[in-house]
Amino acid sequence: MENSGNEFDVIVVGAGIMGSCAAYQTAKRGHKTLLLEQFDFLHHRGSSHGESRTIRATYPEPYYADMVLQSSLLWEEAQLEIGYTVYYKTRQLDVGPSDDKSLLAVIDNCRSNSIEFRVLDHSQVVEEFSGKVALPQNWVAVVTELGGVIKPTKAVSTFQTLALRNGAVLKDNMEVCAITRREEDNAAGGGVLACTANGEKFYGKKCVVTAGAWTKKLLEKVTAGFDIPIQPLEATVCYWRIKEGFEMDYSIQGGFPTFASYGKLYVYGTPSLEYPGLIKVALHGGWSCDPDKRRWSMSSEPALAQLREWIRETFVGRVESDVPVVTQSCMYSMTPDEDFVIDFLGGEFGKDVVVAGGFSGHGFKMGPVVGRVLADLVLDGVAGVDMKHFTFARFKDNPRGNVKEFGDQVLSHSNPT
Ligand SMILES: Cc1cc2nc3c(=O)[nH]c(=O)nc-3n(C[C@H](O)[C@H](O)[C@H](O)COP(=O)(O)OP(=O)(O)OC[C@H]3O[C@@H](n4cnc5c(N)ncnc54)[C@H](O)[C@@H]3O)c2cc1C
Incomplete structure (x- = not known):
C-alpha cells in the first residue's frame, strides 16, 4: 500500500497527559x-510539565468525584505496569467558611460517592494538625483520605513509555497544521489526513485532538467558523520556604496533606516533596494569553499579597511568606464553566474526530480516565462516563460562566486544582 508507513488506526494530536x-x-x-x-x-x-499536581476526590460538582475514583485506580495500574511511583499518596484537606456553597457541595458529594470524610471545626483542626494549621473561627475543614501528589513530567513520560511498549509510534517536533477528511479512495473508507508544518502527511481512520492551550487555534484551522471558548491562561506556581525546624511538619513524609481553600479566593497547594524545605502554595487562575506569545512572568502583586496573607494565617507564621523562592509558569486552558470539553468534533468529521480540551486547571488527575474515555469514544463511539457536562453544545447557554477578572489576572472561584 502506497502510504502504509503513514497509515494508522488512530492519530493522537498533542502529547501532554491527555x-x-x-x-x-x-x-x-x-x-x-x-x-x-x-x-x-x-x-x-x-x-x-513540572513536579507536582494534586489528586483529590473532593469536588463541588457531583460528576467529577466518581471520575477521580476511577482515575486513581488507573494511576495505580499504570504504576504497577511501569514499575515506579508517580502517585504519592497523602490526605486531602479542604478548608473554607462553614457556609461556603462549594465546600458544602463537596461534603454532599463525598456522602453520595461513599468517600469517607470528616468535618472539623477550627479548634479540631488545631488538634488534628498539631498546631501546624489554623483557621478563622467560622471556617471548617473537610479531611479525606484520597489525596496526593502526582509527578506530572514523570507521569507523561510513563504513559508515553507504556504507549511505545504497546506498539504506538511517537513523533515529536510535528506541528499538525491541518486535519481534513481523506479525499482519495481508500480501503478503510473515510478517515482523516493530518498534515504537519514540516510537510509530513499521516492518514488515520480516527483522530483524537488533545492540544491543550492550542485547542482553539487548531480547531479554528480545522473547521472554518468553529469558535470554542477555551481561553489559554498563563498561570504561576509558587514555592515558599518553610521556616527552619518546621520542614518535616509540612512535608509529605511528615503526613502533611494536599490542600485547597474555598475562601474569598481559591488557594491550593501540595506538601513539601519535590524541593525539600519548600511548600507549593498557589492561586487558581492566571493571565489570558496567546500560548505562542507568553510573558513567562510572575503572579501580579495583588494576587501575591493575598497569597502571603493566606499563608501567614493558615500556616501560623511557620512558612516564610515574603517572596516565593521558586516560581514556575504553566498554562491553563479555561472554559467559561471550568468543565472539560470531551466531544466528537462532528460536522464533516462525524464521530471520527474526538476533541478533549479545556481542562481548566484541574485535569491532570483525570488523565488516565480521560484517556480511557477518549479511546472508548473514538473506537466505539460511546463512553462509560456521563458526557453531558463536557459537550460543545453547552457553550451556547453559558458563554461567559463564572470566570472572574481580577486586575489583569483571571481568577476563579469554582474549581481549585
Ligand atoms: C499551574 C498549574 C497547576 C495545575 N494543578 C493541577 C492540579 O493540582 N491537579 C490537577 O488535576 N490538574 C492541575 N492542573 C491542570 C493540568 O495540569 C492540566 O489540566 C493538564 O495538564 C492538561 O493536559 P493536556 O494534555 O490537555 O494539555 P498539554 O499538557 O498542554 O498538552 C497538549 C499538547 O498538545 C501539543 N500541541 C498543541 N497543538 C499541537 C499541534 N497543532 N500539533 C501537535 N501538537 C500540538 C502541545 O504542544 C502540548 O504538548 C494544573 C495546571 C497548571 C497550569
Whole structure:
C-alpha cells in the first residue's frame, strides 16, 4: 500500500497527559496508534510539565468525584505496569467558611460517592494538625483520605513509555497544521489526513485532538467558523520556604496533606516533596494569553499579597511568606464553566474526530480516565462516563460562566486544582 508507513488506526494530536494517556489506551487495545507532538516530548510550554499536581476526590460538582475514583485506580495500574511511583499518596484537606456553597457541595458529594470524610471545626483542626494549621473561627475543614501528589513530567513520560511498549509510534517536533477528511479512495473508507508544518502527511481512520492551550487555534484551522471558548491562561506556581525546624511538619513524609481553600479566593497547594524545605502554595487562575506569545512572568502583586496573607494565617507564621523562592509558569486552558470539553468534533468529521480540551486547571488527575474515555469514544463511539457536562453544545447557554477578572489576572472561584 502506497502510504502504509503513514497509515494508522488512530492519530493522537498533542502529547501532554491527555494525549499520552489516550495513545496508551488505543495502542493497548491493539490499534495502530500515532502520537504527534509539536514540540520536543516532555517540553515545558504546555500544561503537563513540572513536579507536582494534586489528586483529590473532593469536588463541588457531583460528576467529577466518581471520575477521580476511577482515575486513581488507573494511576495505580499504570504504576504497577511501569514499575515506579508517580502517585504519592497523602490526605486531602479542604478548608473554607462553614457556609461556603462549594465546600458544602463537596461534603454532599463525598456522602453520595461513599468517600469517607470528616468535618472539623477550627479548634479540631488545631488538634488534628498539631498546631501546624489554623483557621478563622467560622471556617471548617473537610479531611479525606484520597489525596496526593502526582509527578506530572514523570507521569507523561510513563504513559508515553507504556504507549511505545504497546506498539504506538511517537513523533515529536510535528506541528499538525491541518486535519481534513481523506479525499482519495481508500480501503478503510473515510478517515482523516493530518498534515504537519514540516510537510509530513499521516492518514488515520480516527483522530483524537488533545492540544491543550492550542485547542482553539487548531480547531479554528480545522473547521472554518468553529469558535470554542477555551481561553489559554498563563498561570504561576509558587514555592515558599518553610521556616527552619518546621520542614518535616509540612512535608509529605511528615503526613502533611494536599490542600485547597474555598475562601474569598481559591488557594491550593501540595506538601513539601519535590524541593525539600519548600511548600507549593498557589492561586487558581492566571493571565489570558496567546500560548505562542507568553510573558513567562510572575503572579501580579495583588494576587501575591493575598497569597502571603493566606499563608501567614493558615500556616501560623511557620512558612516564610515574603517572596516565593521558586516560581514556575504553566498554562491553563479555561472554559467559561471550568468543565472539560470531551466531544466528537462532528460536522464533516462525524464521530471520527474526538476533541478533549479545556481542562481548566484541574485535569491532570483525570488523565488516565480521560484517556480511557477518549479511546472508548473514538473506537466505539460511546463512553462509560456521563458526557453531558463536557459537550460543545453547552457553550451556547453559558458563554461567559463564572470566570472572574481580577486586575489583569483571571481568577476563579469554582474549581481549585
Ligand atoms: C499551574 C498549574 C497547576 C495545575 N494543578 C493541577 C492540579 O493540582 N491537579 C490537577 O488535576 N490538574 C492541575 N492542573 C491542570 C493540568 O495540569 C492540566 O489540566 C493538564 O495538564 C492538561 O493536559 P493536556 O494534555 O490537555 O494539555 P498539554 O499538557 O498542554 O498538552 C497538549 C499538547 O498538545 C501539543 N500541541 C498543541 N497543538 C499541537 C499541534 N497543532 N500539533 C501537535 N501538537 C500540538 C502541545 O504542544 C502540548 O504538548 C494544573 C495546571 C497548571 C497550569
